[in-house]
Amino acid sequence: MKPASLAFLNEMEKHGDLNQALVLFALSNANGVRFFCRRGIPEALVGQSGGVWFLDGTWVLDGSVKLGEDSEALLGLHDWVLDGGAYSQGRFLGLNPLDLFARNELSTLSLRLSNEPDAEGHPRMSRIAATEPLVNARLDVRAGFEGQTLADVLQLASFRVTRVVERKEDVTLECEAA
Amino acid sequence: MADLTKQRLSDPFQAPRASRYSAPENGGDALPLPYGDLTTVQGVDRGVYLCPRIDTTGAGTYCVAGFGIQGTVSLFDGAGLIPPGNYTLNLANDFQGKGVIATAAFSVAPDEFVEAICKGRKDAAGALIENPASLAEEMLLNLWGFTAQEVDNRTLSTARTLFSALGYKAAGVIQEDHAPQEVLQGLLGNFLASFDVDPAGRIAFFSSGEETASIHPVLLVPSREIRARREWDLASVVNQVPVLYGKNFSFLDGRMKRHDDGETAKDAASQKLYGVRLPSQGRLSLEWVRDQAVARTIQARVVERMAEPARVVEITDESLRAIQAGEGDYAAFTVPWLRTERLEEMVNQIGQVLSVTPDLNAQRVTLRLRDTGYFLTTAKLLDGSWSLGGGALLGGGRDRVVYA
Numbered sequence: 001m002k003p004a005s006l007a008f009l010n011e012m013e014k015h016g017d018l019n020q021a022l023v024l025f026a027l028s029n030a031n032g033v034r035f036f037c038r039r040g041i042p043e044a045l046v047g048q049s050g051g052v053w054f055l056d057g058t059w060v061l062d063g064s065v066k067l068g069e070d071s072e073a074l075l076g077l078h079d080w081v082l083d084g085g086a087y088s089q090g091r092f093l094g095l096n097p098l099d100l101f102a103r104n105e106l107s108t109l110s111l112r113l114s115n116e117p118d119a120e121g122h123p124r125m126s127r128i129a130a131t132e133p134l135v136n137a138r139l140d141v142r143a144g145f146e147g148q149t150l151a152d153v154l155q156l157a158s159f160r161v162t163r164v165v166e167r168k169e170d171v172t173l174e175c176e177a178a
Numbered sequence: 179m180a181d182l183t184k185q186r187l188s189d190p191f192q193a194p195r196a197s198r199y200s201a202p203e204n205g206g207d208a209l210p211l212p213y214g215d216l217t218t219v220q221g222v223d224r225g226v227y228l229c230p231r232i233d234t235t236g237a238g239t240y241c242v243a244g245f246g247i248q249g250t251v252s253l254f255d256g257a258g259l260i261p262p263g264n265y266t267l268n269l270a271n272d273f274q275g276k277g278v279i280a281t282a283a284f285s286v287a288p289d290e291f292v293e294a295i296c297k298g299r300k301d302a303a304g305a306l307i308e309n310p311a312s313l314a315e316e317m318l319l320n321l322w323g324f325t326a327q328e329v330d331n332r333t334l335s336t337a338r339t340l341f342s343a344l345g346y347k348a349a350g351v352i353q354e355d356h357a358p359q360e361v362l363q364g365l366l367g368n369f370l371a372s373f374d375v376d377p378a379g380r381i382a383f384f385s386s387g388e389e390t391a392s393i394h395p396v397l398l399v400p401s402r403e404i405r406a407r408r409e410w411d412l413a414s415v416v417n418q419v420p421v422l423y424g425k426n427f428s429f430l431d432g433r434m435k436r437h438d439d440g441e442t443a444k445d446a447a448s449q450k451l452y453g454v455r456l457p458s459q460g461r462l463s464l465e466w467v468r469d470q471a472v473a474r475t476i477q478a479r480v481v482e483r484m485a486e487p488a489r490v491v492e493i494t495d496e497s498l499r500a501i502q503a504g505e506g507d508y509a510a511f512t513v514p515w516l517r518t519e520r521l522e523e524m525v526n527q528i529g530q531v532l533s534v535t536p537d538l539n540a541q542r543v544t545l546r547l548r549d550t551g552y553f554l555t556t557a558k559l560l561d562g563s564w565s566l567g568g569g570a571l572l573g574g575g576r577d578r579v580v581y582a
């Protein structure tokens with residue numbers, strides 16, 4: 001087991017099974033990554049990675065690659081999760097996300113996000129859905145603790161968004177295991 | 179009227195059989211009805227379709243086409259290309275007084291079978307009929323017995339013009355019993371078109387994905403009492419289309435002879451976003467296509483239309499006014515909380531009806547609409563009341579009036 005995972009388990013032990021873990025949904029698409037959670041997300045639990053391509057004449061811009069591919073732009077941290085599907089409280093087989101992690105099997109996931117109007121009056125997820133390619137985006141489910149850092153965040157599962165259903169009140173991302 | 183036409187379209191057409199002649203080898207053999215240019219794809223030393231032996235006298239007479247044709251014909255048997263000196267062609271022969279067909283009377287018996295390649299039916303001006311719309315018209319009027327009044331000339335003409343502009347050419351052989359609608363669906367479907375019967379009983383033609391000209395919504399979906407949602411589905415994305423084409427119509431073969439993996443017409447940007455997405459059946463089988471350029475045009479049109487996930491809006495209308503919409507119709511709808519990619523409110527957006535599901539018990543209709551991306555527009559009357567200060571479009575701006 002990775003040191004980060006060990007640290008996480010130690011932390012879980014320290015906190016007990018008191019649902020102190022934050023379940024983070026990291027949605028990555030061609031534009032960048034957005035994090036969704038039920039509560040406000042501490043920035044220390046969010047990391048960025050990737051590379052930058054230098055336009056030094058070695059790349060052919062023929063549509064086969066994207067500039068800045070593999071880089072990861074952080075687009076937003078949002079506490080808009082209404083229902084995390086199997087990762088929601090009360091739907092766990094036990095009390096904490098590690099039960100699911102231990103079983104390591106979830107073939108599908110439905111993530112329901114609030115679509116309330118933003119400060120400019122646009123339904124916030126409709127705005128994102130209209131301007132970002134959400135279909136086929138990668139959805140990583142991670143768990144972390146407040147007060148901890150990125151190194152302690154545990155990857156639970158990865159999914160691909162196969163369908164997006166947008167309603168006035170909410171937007172549902174229907175996902176399949178990646 | 180419409181029901182009668184639909185009934186006739188589904189009635190089986192009996193292909194002409196060799197039994198009409200006095201001494202056929204097999205009376206059950208159907209006469210071949212070749213259309214279009216069948217010389218473009220051929221096997222090694224093989225023809226494209228089988229010719230029945232309609233007279234066993236001497237070395238035999240074979241039917242090359244069930245109607246009169248013109249131009250060069252090549253015949254093949256089990257040994258390959260048959261020397262032209264071994265037979266006499268008569269391309270417009272009222273054989274045994276049973277109607278004009280194309281025949282080959284052999285002086286030397288062929289080996290096992292006879293297959294042919296040729297160019298099919300020509301129009302009154304002597305031009306080969308290969309535009310898919312013209313071919314559909316030819317079969318409707320001269321094969322299946324529909325009248326000119328039963329064909330919607332406006333949509334036929336539109337389809338013909340479009341197909342011509344796209345360089346579409348159709349070719350194939352009919353040699354079995356069939357319902358006209360099956361052949362029409364196969365023929366038009368190969369070229370991304372379809373047909374329907376209008377209320378007056380006329381057969382109308384539609385070409386999907388052509389929204390560059392003006393769109394005329396037939397319905398304004400009431401906006402006050404609707405519930406709406408929008409979907410994007412990965413399954414709707416197709417960014418590469420492998421195709422099989424160049425069918426050999428001989429009963430001894432029956433295989434598609436050409437394949438294109440769609441690499442040339444793929445959308446690389448879409449593949450980067452959504453992965454390689456092929457049609458649900460893996461590849462398209464284009465029985466009426468024999469030309470590589472045509473196959474690639476079809477691939478490109480499918481990819482152009484489906485490289486992005488379809489935006490499908492589902493509207494539940496409790497006023498029941500939407501019940502008048504039909505599949506394929508355009509309808510204007512307003513769902514102010516939805517946003518376009520330019521973050522405009524979706525007012526007077528135009529969608530194409532994918533399905534209409536009435537529920538009369540619950541007194542509502544559910545419409546599924548494909549968002550075309552187009553919308554009702556305004557035009558300003560230049561009556562002196564407008565200041566051309568750059569603040570508005572003279573025409574083409576979104577009509578933001580909610581009408582219902």
